[in-house]
Amino acid sequence: MQNALRLIFFLLVRAFVLVFLGMQVRRRNLLPATGPAIVVANHNSHLDTLVLISLFPLHLLPRVRPVAAADYFLKNRFLAWFSTKVIGIIPMIRGHASKHFDPLAPCHEALARGDILVLFPEGTRGEPEKLEHFKKGIAYLAEKWPQVPITPVFLHGLGKALPRGEFLLVPFFCDVFVGEALTFHDDKNIFLDDINSRFKTLADEGHFPAW
Amino acid sequence: MIDKTLLFAIGGIWGLLALASAIVFAMVKLNPQKNLTELAQRTKSWWVMVAAFTFAMLTDTIVSFCFIGFISFLALKEYFSLIPTRREDRRVLFWAYLAIPLQYYWAGTNWYGMFIIFIPVYMFLFIAFRMIISQKTEGFLNAAATIHWGLMLCVFAISHAAYLISLTPAGSEKPVGPMLLLFLAFLTQFNDVAQYVWGKSFGKHHILPIVSPKKTWEGFIGGLCTTTLASFLIAPFLTPFSKPESLFVGALIAAAGFIGDVTISSLKRDIGVKDAGSMIPGHGGVLDRVNSLTFAAPLFLHYTRYFYF
Numbered sequence: 001m002q003n004a005l006r007l008i009f010f011l012l013v014r015a016f017v018l019v020f021l022g023m024q025v026r027r028r029n030l031l032p033a034t035g036p037a038i039v040v041a042n043h044n045s046h047l048d049t050l051v052l053i054s055l056f057p058l059h060l061l062p063r064v065r066p067v068a069a070a071d072y073f074l075k076n077r078f079l080a081w082f083s084t085k086v087i088g089i090i091p092m093i094r095g096h097a098s099k100h101f102d103p104l105a106p107c108h109e110a111l112a113r114g115d116i117l118v119l120f121p122e123g124t125r126g127e128p129e130k131l132e133h134f135k136k137g138i139a140y141l142a143e144k145w146p147q148v149p150i151t152p153v154f155l156h157g158l159g160k161a162l163p164r165g166e167f168l169l170v171p172f173f174c175d176v177f178v179g180e181a182l183t184f185h186d187d188k189n190i191f192l193d194d195i196n197s198r199f200k201t202l203a204d205e206g207h208f209p210a211w
Numbered sequence: 212m213i214d215k216t217l218l219f220a221i222g223g224i225w226g227l228l229a230l231a232s233a234i235v236f237a238m239v240k241l242n243p244q245k246n247l248t249e250l251a252q253r254t255k256s257w258w259v260m261v262a263a264f265t266f267a268m269l270t271d272t273i274v275s276f277c278f279i280g281f282i283s284f285l286a287l288k289e290y291f292s293l294i295p296t297r298r299e300d301r302r303v304l305f306w307a308y309l310a311i312p313l314q315y316y317w318a319g320t321n322w323y324g325m326f327i328i329f330i331p332v333y334m335f336l337f338i339a340f341r342m343i344i345s346q347k348t349e350g351f352l353n354a355a356a357t358i359h360w361g362l363m364l365c366v367f368a369i370s371h372a373a374y375l376i377s378l379t380p381a382g383s384e385k386p387v388g389p390m391l392l393l394f395l396a397f398l399t400q401f402n403d404v405a406q407y408v409w410g411k412s413f414g415k416h417h418i419l420p421i422v423s424p425k426k427t428w429e430g431f432i433g434g435l436c437t438t439t440l441a442s443f444l445i446a447p448f449l450t451p452f453s454k455p456e457s458l459f460v461g462a463l464i465a466a467a468g469f470i471g472d473v474t475i476s477s478l479k480r481d482i483g484v485k486d487a488g489s490m491i492p493g494h495g496g497v498l499d500r501v502n503s504l505t506f507a508a509p510l511f512l513h514y515t516r517y518f519y520f
Contacts, residue, residue: 022288024489128298157292160301170305171284173292173488207483209295 002085003062009086010061014054020169021161023051025176026205031055031151032181035063035114038150040138042199043120044128044159049087051158051174052118065090065110066118090117104141111145121195128159129211131203134196139188149181152195154202160211177202213269214386216448220393221265228261231404252493260491260500264396268389272376273319275389279373280315284308285497286365289488293479294357299345306341307358310334314370321377323516330367335359364475364505365498371508372396378520390449395464395511397445399503402438402465403472409433423476431469438465451519460514467510468503475502 017023032039041052049066056064070091073083083089090106097103110117119141121134142150157174179202184191235254239247267278291304310330317326339355372395376388410430418426442461446452452460475498479487488496 022285022488022490160296163301166301168302168305170301171288171291171308173288209482211296211298 006086006088007058007061010050010054010058013050017051017054020171021047021051021158022171022173023055023176024173025055025178027178028055028176030178030180031153032116032149033060035116036111036145036148037116037181038111038138038141038145038148039116039118039153040121040134040150040195041118041153041155042131042203043122043125044130044155045125045162045164047158047162047169047174048120048125048155049089049118051155051176052153053087055176056116060116063114064088064116064118067092067107067120069094094123104137104144107141108144111148125159125164128163129156129208131199134192134199136188136192138195139184139192142184142191143188146184149183150195151181152179152198152202153177154179154199154205156203156206156208175206175208177205214390217268217386217390217393220390220397220445220449221268224261224397225265228257232258249493254493256491256493268393272389275376275392276315276319276373279369280311282497282501283311283315283366283369285490286369286501287311287361289490289496289498290361290365293482293484293487294361296357297347297350297354299347300342300354300358303338303341303345303354303358307334307338307362310362311366314366315373318370318374318377323374326370326374330362334362338362368505368509369501371512372504374512375515378516380520387451391515394442394445394449395508396504398438398442398461398464399468399507401441402434402468403503405437406430406434406465406469409437419473422473422480426469426473434469435462435465438462438468450515460511463510463514464507467507471503471506474506475499 039052041048049068053061053064053066066087066089068083068087068089068091070093073089074080074091084091090110092106093101093103102108107117107119119138121138122132123135123137124132126132138150142148154177155174156177157172160170161172161174162169179198182194182198185194232254235247235250239251263278267275287308291307296304314326314329317329338358342351342355372392375392375395378391379386379388406426407430410425410427410433413429413433414425414427416428417424418428418431439458439461442464443454443457446457446460450457450460475487479485486495487498490496491500494500
């Protein structure tokens with residue numbers, strides 16, 4: 001039932017994205033074809049999650065799980081139901097990490113199940129169409145799962161279509177640049193620098209006028 | 212009941228496309244060392260475009276209007292995604308998109324007066340008015356001009372092709388308007404292909420080397436002659452033109468098509484991209500496909516309307 005609901009929702013999302021947005025995807029073949037895997041992307045808009053999920057073939061839909069902030073997406077009962085059951089998020093509790101509490105625990109469980117995690121290491125949508133430095137969480141996760149491939153995906157245009165704080169969607173084409181997958185290496189800082197620099201390279205592929 | 216002439220003409224396009232595909236197929240087989248992927252991709256995309264066009268032409272005139280309106284939308288979206296826009300103008304762009312259904316409504320209801328002034332008078336003024344609400348004066352003139360120009364090219368100019376459908380006289384048995392649209396659409400696209408083929412085969416002397424380094428005099432003149440001849444041959448079936456007129460209209464479509472094409476090239480060169488998009492494999496974006504229509508459609512509509520309707 002839930003899977004059917006999710007399938008219908010994402011079919012509608014696909015049709016909507018196709019007609020009103022339009023994607024120009026480079027190297028779609030580099031996306032993971034099976035789990036466990038991690039996809040990391042820059043975050044500008046609520047549309048990011050929907051577009052990323054609709055890049056995957058439908059048979060992988062039950063496997064693809066976006067990681068999203070619990071404080072935002074579990075705000076009320078309806079939103080919580082919609083986020084967890086229809087979008088299929090893995091809720092993440094932000095800012096309470098301690099010895100007794102690991103906010104990444106649900107991510108570990110999902111990877112152990114063989115899911116494909118969709119993560120936004122900037123932590124927030126932030127300023128539209130501006131690449132922010134990644135937070136450390138992704139490095140902790142990667143260190144725990146050194147065999148799991150991490151695929152960087154750079155998104156552009158969705159922050160123009162629906163930026164933070166806006167409810168009116170304005171159609172824009174969006175660019176999706178998929179990069180080569182990497183796995184954890186050296187230590188957390190070096191690895192984080194590596195991911196950041198890969199995003200910089202992906203972003204430089206397009207020549208986007210400042211916005 | 213679908214008109215026989217219209218059906219026959221569309222059948223002719225399918226036949227021509229089948230012939231062209233056979234030639235491309237043979238070329239790919241005979242020259243395995245040459246890289247002809249783009250040509251093969253282009254041909255494949257033509258099938259999809261011709262199928263969509265056929266569907267839009269043969270179902271209902273409302274579908275035809277929606278189809279061309281949707282092309283306007285895709286072209287405008289491509290344009291707005293390409294040009295530098297100001298963050299403050301996000302909602303202004305939303306209003307610009309809303310001009311599309313209205314403009315095609317005027318076209319569909321044959322309200323010529325409104326059709327012809329709506330964008331260049333009322334939308335232009337309204338866009339400027341809406342822009343001052345955000346009180347950002349820096350870059351105002353540039354932003355207003357680029358948004359206006361986008362509406363002009365992608366909506367106003369292309370909607371002229373749709374207006375042709377409304378030219379059918381009341382009570383007419385024959386779908387006069389759709390046949391005119393078919394005539395224009397076929398000749399502009401045929402001219403693009405003819406110019407490409409002549410240029411590829413005999414091109415030597417550059418015509419506008421800075422704007423479009425691949426365009427040559429040989430391609431332009433070869434295309435112009437071929438299109439004029441094609442117009443002469445098919446005009447008696449689809450249009451009310453006399454023989455000398457059909458020659459003139461053919462040359463007009465070819466020349467206007469060329470100017471539209473290089474105008475979009477100029478725009479892309481200014482921005483620094485090769486293609487306006489990547490929606491149509493082998494062709495680039497929608498704007499790359501309809502560029503010739505932006506100049507040819509208004510000229511063709513006005514010529515036909517003033518002399519015949």
